[in-house]
Amino acid sequence: MKTALICGVTGQDGAYLAEFLIQKGYEVFGTTRDAQGKSFVNLRRLGIEEKVAVLSMAPEDFRSVFVTIKNIRPDEIYFLCGQSSVAMSFEQPAETIQSYTLGTLNVLEACRMIDKPIRQYHAGSSECFGNTVGVPANESFPFSPRSPYAVAKASAFWLTANYREAYGLFACTGVLFNHESPLRPYRFVTQKIIQTAKRIAAGSGEVLELGNLEVSRDWGWAPDYVEAMWRMLQQDLPRDFVIATGQTYSLEQFVSATFGQLGLDWRDHVRSNAEFFRPTDILVSRADPSLARIEMGWKAKFGMEEVVSKMLDSDDIVVV
Numbered sequence: 019m020k021t022a023l024i025c026g027v028t029g030q031d032g033a034y035l036a037e038f039l040i041q042k043g044y045e046v047f048g049t050t051r052d053a054q055g056k057s058f059v060n061l062r063r064l065g066i067e068e069k070v071a072v073l074s075m076a077p078e079d080f081r082s083v084f085v086t087i088k089n090i091r092p093d094e095i096y097f098l099c100g101q102s103s104v105a106m107s108f109e110q111p112a113e114t115i116q117s118y119t120l121g122t123l124n125v126l127e128a129c130r131m132i133d134k135p136i137r138q139y140h141a142g143s144s145e146c147f148g149n150t151v152g153v154p155a156n157e158s159f160p161f162s163p164r165s166p167y168a169v170a171k172a173s174a175f176w177l178t179a180n181y182r183e184a185y186g187l188f189a190c191t192g193v194l195f196n197h198e199s200p201l202r203p204y205r206f207v208t209q210k211i212i213q214t215a216k217r218i219a220a221g222s223g224e225v226l227e228l229g230n231l232e233v234s235r236d237w238g239w240a241p242d243y244v245e246a247m248w249r250m251l252q253q254d255l256p257r258d259f260v261i262a263t264g265q266t267y268s269l270e271q272f273v274s275a276t277f278g279q280l281g282l283d284w285r286d287h288v289r290s291n292a293e294f295f296r297p298t299d300i301l302v303s304r305a306d307p308s309l310a311r312i313e314m315g316w317k318a319k320f321g322m323e324e325v326v327s328k329m330l331d332s333d334d335i336v337v338v
């Protein structure tokens with residue numbers, strides 16, 4: 019039986035990955051900053067709360083990271099920790115940058131010191147590419163970060179690449195484009211749209227206020243994407259991959275699809291409010307995930323319209 023350590027197991031990706039690895043027969047350990055007395059909502063929603071051993075680990079604290087990895091001696095580590103909101107990174111830039119750079123460095127250093135070859139997955143982000151006007155971004159597309167979050171993720175990406183090259187570690191980064199699910203917190207735009215549209219359809223009479231409706235993203239289905247993480251660690255050689263559907267839609271199209279599936283015209287219920295604009299934002303985010311298909315046999319199963327219907331179908335109550 020293989021052992022996996024998921025750092026950041028309580029988030030959307032951590033919970034789906036834990037579910038996926040349990041189904042694959044792994045023994046799964048997970049970390050969160052403070053595991054004492056917490057209830058793990060996402061793990062409970064997936065019915066796996068009792069199947070994951072959750073430990074406390076502070077990613078920025080080397081001692082905490084080292085001791086956790088040394089005690090568990092996992093075959094695979096999935097490092098998914100960090101402040102994941104791009105919007106919040108403008109309010110908390112230092113916390114965001116520290117969580118990714120120090121956290122990533124600590125895992126890489128700890129793995130160097132432990133006498134076991136541990137395969138590492140690091141969570142990268144399409145935010146690193148910035149605007150991808152013209153050619154869709156593949157693994158050799160240059161980085162042009164447009165937020166403190168993206169700067170932090172770019173730094174973590176290069177740390178991982180450097181440690182792989184310098185010390186021969188099996189460490190790779192998945193450069194994931196947006197991926198959504200019912201476990202998405204409300205502060206991300208898709209969940210805000212889905213939940214508000216559902217309330218409007220039920221007669222709430224409210225108006226959905228959003229920022230820039232002209233931005234575009236490549237929206238995929240999060241459970242698909244955790245499989246790509248696992249596949250990356252099953253390759254013969256460590257390598258970075260772009261993970262996306264390959265289809266880009268504007269936010270207006272996402273909104274239109276959501277209201278349309280509820281039998282409503284979005285124009286009657288949605289307003290753009292400058293309060294939700296970011297100081298800098300990615301206007302166009304376009305992906306070329308063909309390497310993942312060629313090398314790992316991975317392809318996104320669901321596109322934007324299906325993501326919308328799956329999120330609408332979920333009965334989960336999201337805490338606003």
Ligand SMILES: Nc1nc2c(ncn2[C@@H]2O[C@H](COP(=O)(O)OP(=O)(O)O[C@H]3O[C@H](CO)[C@@H](O)[C@H](O)[C@@H]3O)[C@@H](O)[C@H]2O)c(=O)[nH]1
Nearest residue numbers: 102104143144194195196205206207208228229230233294
């Ligand atoms: N959150 C939010 N975003 C809004 C809103 N109105 C418009 N937007 C726009 O909608 C786009 C998507 O925003 P988010 O859902 O917050 O996601 P993100 O910034 O694209 O980042 C997500 O995807 C990255 C790539 O996978 C991830 O790296 C990141 O952690 C996060 O999950 C952004 O251009 C944002 O400005 C709003 O009311 N709320």
